[in-house]
Amino acid sequence: MACSATSSAAALISSKPRAFSSNSKPFSQSLSLPNPFTGLPAPLLSRPASFSLSRTSPSRKSFVVKATSELPLVGNPAPDFEAEAVFDQEFIKVKLSEYIGKKYVILFFYPLDFTFVCPTEITAFSDRYEEFEKLNTEILGVSIDSVFSHLAWVQTDRKSGGLGDLKYPLISDVTKTIAKAYGVLIPDQGIALRGLFIIDKEGIIQHSTINNLAIGRSVDETMRTLQALQYVQENPSCLDSKGVASSKDPITNGIVPIVLGKKGGISLRPN
Numbered sequence: 001m002a003c004s005a006t007s008s009a010a011a012l013i014s015s016k017p018r019a020f021s022s023n024s025k026p027f028s029q030s031l032s033l034p035n036p037f038t039g040l041p042a043p044l045l046s047r048p049a050s051f052s053l054s055r056t057s058p059s060r061k062s063f064v065v066k067a068t069s070e071l072p073l074v075g076n077p078a079p080d081f082e083a084e085a086v087f088d089q090e091f092i093k094v095k096l097s098e099y100i101g102k103k104y105v106i107l108f109f110y111p112l113d114f115t116f117v118c119p120t121e122i123t124a125f126s127d128r129y130e131e132f133e134k135l136n137t138e139i140l141g142v143s144i145d146s147v148f149s150h151l152a153w154v155q156t157d158r159k160s161g162g163l164g165d166l167k168y169p170l171i172s173d174v175t176k177t178i179a180k181a182y183g184v185l186i187p188d189q190g191i192a193l194r195g196l197f198i199i200d201k202e203g204i205i206q207h208s209t210i211n212n213l214a215i216g217r218s219v220d221e222t223m224r225t226l227q228a229l230q231y232v233q234e235n236p237s238c239l240d241s242k243g244v245a246s247s248k249d250p251i252t253n254g255i256v257p258i259v260l261g262k263k264g265g266i267s268l269r270p271n
Contacts, residue, residue: 073182073183073205073208074205074206074207074208075204075205075206076205077203077204077205078197078199078204078205079096079182080096080097080203081095081096081177081178082094082095083142083171083172083178084147084171085169085172086150086154086169087166087168087170089151089155089165091147092169096199096203099199099201100201100203101201101202103136103137103138103201104135104137104138104199104201104226104230105138105139105198105199106125106132106137106140106197106199106222107140107142107182107196107197107199108125108139108140108141108142108194108195108196108217109141109142109143109179109182109192109193109194109195110141110142110192110194111143111144111191111194111213112143112145112191113143113145113149113150113152114149114153114161117194117213117214117215117216118143119158119161119162119163120216121217122141122163123158123163123166124219125141125168125219126139126163126167126168128223129168130167131223132223135226135227136201138168139167140168140169140171141166141168141169141170141171142170142173142178142192143170143171143173143191143192144172144174144179144190144192145172146172147172149172150170154166154170173192176192179191179192182195182197183210184210191213193212193213194211194212194213194215194216194217195208195209195210195211196209196210196217196222198222198225198226198229200229206229207225207229
């Protein structure tokens with residue numbers, strides 16, 4: 001019987017040599033950390049152990065999430081925060097209020113690094129960053145992962161499930177205070193729903209969407225909403241779902257002949 005067990009073990013090792021190789025390196029040894037690094041509060045490497053993004057459960061689960069304020073977020077000042085982030089493979093600090101008076105901000109939350117839906121929308125925003133930049137808009141991504149996890153993800157190329165270099169910061173919300181403040185935290189799982197907020201130059205939240213875990217967001221729709229917001233702020237009016245603007249009360253006459261163009265830009269409608 002001992003001989004049989006030995007043969008079985010040998011067969012297992014020969015079938016999966018890499019799993020039993022003494023030359024295998026732990027993941028952390030391949031992580032290139034920025035230098036110098038001043039240190040971050042613990043526990044930065046913690047992740048919710050019981051969480052999984054299955055193909056069937058996330059869109060069917062019910063969650064109770066609540067913002068820290070009783071006021072609706074839209075139409076009110078965006079909760080300020082200062083947090084560690086990764087940008088250009090360096091550790092930086094991001095303070096939301098520093099954008100007030102300077103730029104619009106698209107702040108979006110995603111559940112975890114190294115998950116399936118997340119990289120598709122994160123890289124999509126990065127690929128179109130220049131378009132948002134032309135609209136004087138900064139993009140900020142947030143999850144409850146540590147900056148070390150963010151760094152590992154951007155140092156992994158896209159073909160291997162990573163992000164590659166991003167053109168905007170990824171913020172670490174390990175304390176979960178940012179997700180709580182914006183009402184997207186799932187308390188029993190300790191992760192954020194896919195919330196997205198458009199904050200204007202005065203620091204006011206003008207738009208928000210919150211998707212369940214398995215549902216990604218559209219960069220095209222975010223761009224359309226941002227353009228509509230900027231248009232009505234520059235030209236006081238109402239904009240309907242087709243992009244038609246009204247300079248007066250929607251129930252009266254006075255429709256302005258302006259629509260969102262086919263490419264998402266704002267253009268004149270021919271008379």
